[in-house]
Structure formats: structure tokens, C-alpha cells
Amino acid sequence: MTTKAPQTQMDDPLALDRQVCFALAVANRAVLSVYRPLLEPMGLTHPQYLVMLALWGKSPMAVKEIGQALQLDSPTLSPLLKRLEASGLITRTRSRADERQLDVDLTEAGVALRDEAEKIPPAVVAKLGVSLAELEELHNVLTRVNEAALRAGALDQ
DSSP: OOOOOOSSGGGOTTOGGGOHHHHHHHHHHHHHHHHHHHHGGGTOOHHHHHHHHHHHHSSSEEHHHHHHHHTOOHHHHHHHHHHHHHTTSEEEEEOSSOTTOEEEEEOHHHHHHHHHHTTHHHHHHHHHTOOHHHHHHHHHHHHHHHHHHHHTTTTOO
């Protein structure tokens, strides 16, 4: 069976370079590779860094709250929290208000790590060589795309 190929790549709706999913996948890998060497001296992976960012913004937090903030399910989040606890950056304790709930709080070491982490955003901007305004615009567009995807049922189980 033969199909008629579009005359130009710009006319082809299936051209790899025209796919949003492809651009997002490549950008994700590239940007995370910029973060990796910056986070390594702190002893954090990028997913662990995201957990710490959530906790630096509000601590303590219930595990469920962290999962919602990061859009991660419990099987993905639990190992991250265990590793952060083993590293001495967080504690996990049963909630006094609801024993079914686990609360996550920063240790003194976790709080102190924030000072070092404050160097990460400007270092990422410098390494990317993109203006802060461009990154803020990208963030705004991606936030709208994520919200639209969630409204469309993304991450529903």
C-alpha cells in the first residue's frame, strides 16, 4: 500500500519537527541535563529538587499535598521521600489530626540547603543563554498547556 507524501515537510502534519510532543521531549531532556550538574553537589536529583522546592515554599505538607503540587502519584512520590529522609533533609510523621495522613517536614539540614539552592535558578539561566523574559514567557505558555491538558483529562486514572 502506498500513500501520497505531502510535497513539503511544512505541509506534513506528521513531520517530526512540527510535533509539540517532540519539542517538549527534547527540551525536557536538554534542560534537565543543565540542572543535573548543578544539583549533584547538593546531593539531589531533579525530582528530589522539585519536592524540596515544594517544601521550601510551605512546610510541613501532607504527602497528598506534595503529590498534588507536583502532579505525582504516590508510587512515584514515596521513593523520592524515602531517599530525602535517608539523606537527612526531611522527616515523615503521622499527622496528629489524621493518623492515615503522613506529614513531611524539613529538617535543619533541609532548611539550610535552601541557601545553596538559591544559586540554581540564576545558574540555569546563565547556562541556557536565554533571557529571563523568554524563560518567563515559556513558563507561562507551558503552564497554560498543562492546565489545558489537565482539563482534557490528562493524568486521570
